[in-house]
Amino acid sequence: MNRYLLLSAAAAALACGVSRDTRPQAKADPAYVFPHSPHVEGEVDCLECHASIAQATKLEARVRHVALPAHSDTCTGCHDAQPKLAIPARAAPFDVRFDHAAHLPRVKGKCVTCHSDLPTTGTVGRKSPPMAACTGCHNHQKDFQEARCTPCHVDLKRFSKPIEAFKHEGDFLRTHGQLARPTAETCAQCHEQSYCAQCHSPTTSPAAPQILFPEEVQRDLIHRGDFTSRHQVEAKANPTSCLRCHGTAFCDSCHTEQNVSPLSTITPRDPHPAGWVTKGSGNFHGDAARRNIVTCAACHDQGTASICVGCHAVGGVGGNPHPASFISQHRNDNRTKRAVCMACHPN
Amino acid sequence: MRTLSRMIFAAVLLGAATGASATVVDASSTTMVTAGQQTAGGLAGQRPDLLTAVPAFEIINVSARDIQAPGFDDLQIVLSSWGSYDFATVRTDAGVGTQLTGDVQTGYVKGQLFDRHLTLQVGREFIAAGAGQMIQIDGGSALVQLPGGISVSGYAGSPVSQRFATRGGYQDWNPLGGDLAYGGRLGWNLPLDGGYGRGLDLGVSALDVEDHGQSVRQDAGVDLRYQPSAGFTVTGNGVWDMYAARVAEADVTALWNVTRLLYVTADVQFTTPDSFLSNNSILSVFADSAFTQLGGGVTYRLTPALSIGGDYHAVLEPGPQGTGTSLGHEVLARLEYQRSSWTAGTDVSYIDTYQDGYTSLRVYGRRDFGPAFVSVDAMGTHLQTGVNGLNDTVNGILSAGYTLGGGWSAVVSGTAGVNPFMEQQYDLMAKLVYNQTYRAREVK
Structure with a gap:
């Protein structure tokens, strides 16, 4: 067995072919340094600084498509001197696929059609256009309904907050199962089954989640605290x-x-x-x-060896234990077909 | 065990053989040691024996997503596995009686083909849709998206048991008590224009479980989700126990984002617990009791960081002789504060059921200091009916952790408490976690 698991691990490493392009996910990009809003209000064309975006067919981490013009009347029209700005590097990968080159002509070069809320100096994190910016033109309801979020979304597994339609609020512990039955594939867009298994697989888990993750106090876990003392009440x-x-x-x-x-x-x-x-x-x-x-x-x-059989078998002192509904439903069953029947009805 | 290992090896080898290159690989390794006492055995009328358990765990999670492989629009490999060694007494909750043990929690290969209209999944997986009800199988499943919003899914496999132990029979930990499960779902969805999620989902499904050739569970299910607006959803589910010819469970739930600050739910759930005993259990012929839970909840966001909420459910349970109805109650009230580096909250739970119940208070908090954090989680419970002469339990957990960098982090945790089973309880835990995301190439 161990031989196969070790070989699996080795094959997985080979399959993934990791090129050491590794980045800690927690590392955040630096804050924005550019005040967008006064420039938008001043009707400065976005392409003055973002010229290369018009040819960009994909989103790439580390590629910012930002270059202040070396000598531009647009800048010196307001600024006394040609401004200089250190553009902070960005490393976080994108979670969507998008072709700017294809879209810009369709919005007549008006970036604010989608980028309605732009970052300003000190903004931390992304100011990506909301999904409504996409759906203002594209009708993806059918894809959404069928949980076909890719290829637009690259990796929803790292999506930290569910959208309005799938808010995990209130007693979500109680309601999530009901939501999942008709739309299991939708859940799978963000949650791998190893996440579900933390709670749903007591048969194969190393330990209960409250033991594995005592520090995650904000998580809804059904067996918190001294559950052993409460389990008989919940049951x-x-x-x-x-x-x-x-x-x-x-x-x-x-x-x-x-x-x-x-x-x-x-x-x-x-x-x-x-x-x-x-x-x-x-x-x-x-x-x-x-x-x-x-x-x-x-x-x-214990199946046919259960203690009940001793008294409740046909002729036993315990009498007939079946509820009326059971008798009416199974009056004509062939008892010899089922071992549990035969335990009390040997003939 | 050997069969499953070979299946995983074959699946992973398939990924390697295709020359696949994953865009995203999440890998985590958790090395954890716990130490504490457990009760076991003991003679009737005397205190149980106290055992010291010191298990060490190694838990591995690997998820490779967006793998580019010929013929596949998307391919994923997910593996979650662990091994443990008990340095002192073997834990009483491990599922085996040996010091060295382990299991595969989840392990599957999932591929999408034909412009994502066909999804295939093979391995150790859950079946969540319809009457599947999150059963875990070693097997395979397929989902086909057809024109007109119609989808067809099917699955077959062996229900999972602990540590690859005997499948089926009454000694099996798997809740189905069978060695073969199969079923499927026929679904139809109708998207509605407007906010995302708007639409109708309808499904009919079936689940059949066999134990050594004899059917131990036969369920037919219906499910519904209707979302007429972005913030309002109604779900309905029903499962018909075909062997007992009665409803095993039925529920209707309404979820409503009244405003961005106010969230309201209402639900009713009907269950017949004995329907969930496998039909090879002799106890499945003794009762036909039904439980109904009826109620709802409210969550209100007082500020962006502070929310308050409560849930109430009336529990209609069988009366003292199994006939008639007894009224019980379940109440939950909660207050939670969450900001970037702060989490704090409190819950009050109250359950009043026939001849039993409890009231509990939980207080928790976590404060992050850059790479470090401290968390506390304390809970006290008052039991209506005492256990071993005690009605009150207290349990507290203090944890601290530090992000070491490079994907490494460390957590230590201590638990102390008093409960009816152990007059005083002390547990310690230390874990070292390596959590890293590898991006083998840029997104195209």
Whole structure:
């Protein structure tokens, strides 16, 4: 096994062919030094300084398309001397593909058609045109609906904030599943499944996310704090929510370790209240099972070997345990086809 | 295990063989050691034994995106895997009884072809759409986008179990209890002009899970998303348990950005928990109880940095004898402050369910000082029904970290608390993280 995983890692490294063009993602570009707004208000043509953008067919990190004109009446019309400006380098890669050369003629060279909000001196971060600038002319509703965000968007995985239509506000922990079912591919545009797996894969995870990321206090995690002490309450209030991610064997494996399961190797601690076997006691196990069988399953789900069979098999002292709805639905089932039926109905 | 390793190796080799070159490769490595005590065993009527667990983890995440390969419009390789070694007692929650263990959390190759009208995915993956309900399988899935807004997807694979242990049966950790799952979804979407996201999505889907040839789950699902305006969305989902011939779950949710500052939700969710037990569980024939949660929430942004919100849900659960209805409550109130270097907040949760419940208060905060940070996360809970004679628990976590540069960062964390299972709890954690994005070539 290890041989294959090691070979996989080596092949992955080869496949990626990393050219050492590595940059820490967290490194921010320096602040803007140029005051755009007075120049726009002064009706200075953008191409005076951004001449090369008219031929740019792609966006490239490190390429700014900025060059102050060496001798220009446009500058000296307002400035006493030809201004000099150190253009700060930019390194952050672009997250969209865009062809300025193709678009500029269509807006008659008016950059502000898209760049309505320009950066000014001290602005940190980008002032990219909003997506509405694109959709003012292009109808991408169908692409959007089909979650075909590429090729315009290069890498939505690094998109830090969802747009209005997919705001992750309020009790998003509760609502995100409902949103995902009809539009799973839309979620996948930004979230890789390894992100989902942090919470949705307790079967294969190294540890619970609150243990792996204790410093990420702002994240919504369902098992925060001392969840062990609260888990039985949450399981009673919404038993289905547990079963979506945890098989009953997951519960039982821990209950066995804690010696509260019949599978324990020594006499198990009894978690049942007094009157558990007495009908009408208020704590009768039959009533509890009818209310929430999932609680029983957390220890007693051993298939045909379950403890229930001993009393509830046909002819047993426990009597018929099936609810009326089950009997009406399965009255004519061929019981010999299912092992669980045969456990109590051997004939 | 060997089969899965070979699958991953073959998939990665495919990427290498095509001479592919990825635009973006995210790679992270986390080396983590925790130390703490766990309870285990013990005789009835006596205190449980205390075990000291000191596991060391190595967690690897690799994501290569926008790989240029012949025939593919886009190709991704995603792998998330880990290994651990327990220096002291073997943890009781690791899923195996050996000191050295590990697993593949996620590992798949995803490719888009034919102008992104066909998406293929192979490996260890989730099925999120429709009745799939986030099941995790080792297998494959395909999605075809057809004209007219129609889409067809299908999947097949073996539901994932812990540490590659036995699939299927009642000892399996996977919530489906089967060794084979397959299904699909037929969807239709109608985009509407106007703000982004406007439109209608409709889907019908099916999920079938088998355990050694016998069906243990048969679900049919319907799903809906309708967004008439940029800020208002309604979703609806329903799953029909075909074996029990009744509704397994149904929900309707409305989400509304009333203004840029005010966000409102309302939802109702109906579930029959026993429908989620696999049909090879003998307990699946004992009950037909139903739970309904009905309520909503409000979030209001008082300032750009400060938001306040609350949610309330009435819980309609079975009555004392399993018949009739008992009324429970779930309440959550929260206040959060977020600025560039500050995060602080508090949550109050209250659950009142039949013969049980709790009230908890959580206070958290994080302050970044350039490359360093400190965070605190404290939570206290009052249990309505005591456990081991105790009704109150307190738990606090103090973390500190430093970005070392070059993609490296370090975090240390300490947890202390008092709870009904351990009179006093102390845990320590230290991790060293390497997180780097490689851009092998410029975007074209």
